[in-house]
Every structure is written in structure tokens, then in C-alpha cells.
Amino acid sequence: MVNRGKAKLVDGFTTLRATQRHSLEKKYSTKTPAEESQAAEQSPAQKAGQPTKPMSIGRTVMPTQNEIVCYSCGFGFVMRGKADSTQCPKCGARLGLKDETITGAFSDELITAGKVRLTKSAILDGGTIVANDIVLEGLVKGGSIRAYKTLQLAGGAVIPEEMIVAKNLHIGTDASFDFKGEMTFHDIDVQGELKAHLKATGMVTVRAGGHLLGRLQTEHLIVEEGAGLNADVVVEPETSEETESDEAADEIRKTA
């Protein structure tokens, strides 16, 4: 009734090492409904006999969730555990996952499905940076950058607005930007100050201490206590298409 693969998966959640080993083997995995009901069947027994077991499930699984976007085809998927590379389940491309830090002049090509940080002393001039997440603290003069997930602009970051290519935009604390043209993102997170004409297809969050000015059209808006909003705002929920973040949320619910 239970095949070896399923038994192995359930066992894998009992220790972190086993979970990591499992995700290295499979790279990309989701629970089937059968596995979920199996886990549910186990919980009464665990409550009676081993009360600490449900806690270990939460501790080991949650931090290893990692949403990856393929830089070859744009497909988003959830990977468990850490690895230097993985394979896109849709197009089969081998994806590097390493995080990189750039601290000086850079004009090469850097492509990763991990995170790239350009520090305050970094200068991009003529190179190409493609990553899932890009944190910009330094200067972008030329070349191109593309964040398949989030571009975070820190205080002191300098980038021509026409060079911003990202799914999500994050304006860090102490950062202040004034963009003239209309820009579209999925999620926008404002911790500093941002003046812009923005469209968002996902969630806009103005954090405590943050300030958003200009014009905003979004589907979802959160303005935290202590945040400033001084903009023409249109909030129009769009329910016709399921977004990638909804899928990611489903993944988290499945494994919780």
C-alpha cells in the first residue's frame, strides 16, 4: 500500500539532514494528496506517543522552501534545501544558484538563479547581470540588469530608471527615488521614499517609516501604521488569473 518513495519522503521530514538529502536527490518535489493524508493519519499517534514530532516537521521544512525562477524560460518553481545548481522542471535548463557579491568595477556577464549583491563600491558599466534577486547599493552606469524576482534598491544606489528590469521592486530603508516614467511590477515594497507612476499586478506594501508618492494602480495595497501615502491611488482587485505567488502560497500550505 505504501511504496518505498513515499515512506522515504515521510521519514525525510524527521531530520534536517534527511530533508536536505532528499531535496538534493529530487531537487523539485511536491507532496501528493496521498502523502498529505498519510501525514494527517500519523498526527494523532504522534500526539499520543511523541509530542515533539509535529514541531520538528515545522522546524525542518519551512526554512528550506525556496522559490526559483528559471532564467532560461521564466518558469517559477519551489525547491527544497540548498544546492549550487538545479534543473528547471519545465525546460530542463541547468540553473546555477550561487549567490554573488560585486564590490568593484564590473563589466562581465553574470547569470545565476541566486542573489547578486552590488555593494556601495560596485560600478556596473557595460556588463550583464541576470539573477533571481539583485540588491543594488552601488552604481549602475551602463550594461543591463535583470531580476527575475526582486530588485532591491538600497540607500545610495544609483540606476537610470529605464535600466530597471525586475518582477518585484523593493525600496530599502534610507533609499529615496524619484522616477518619471510609468513602471509596472508585480509586488512593490517601500521602506524608504519612492515617488513614481506605478502599476502593480500583485501587492503594494508601504512599510512603517516608508513613503509613497505619485500615482499608483494596484490590485492589493497595505499601508502599515507609521507609513506615508500621498498618491493618486486606484485599487482594483483582479481575480481572473492565478499568480505565481498564489502558487507559492499553495506550496507552503501543503507542507505546513
Ligand SMILES: [Zn+2]
Ligand atoms: Zn526553464
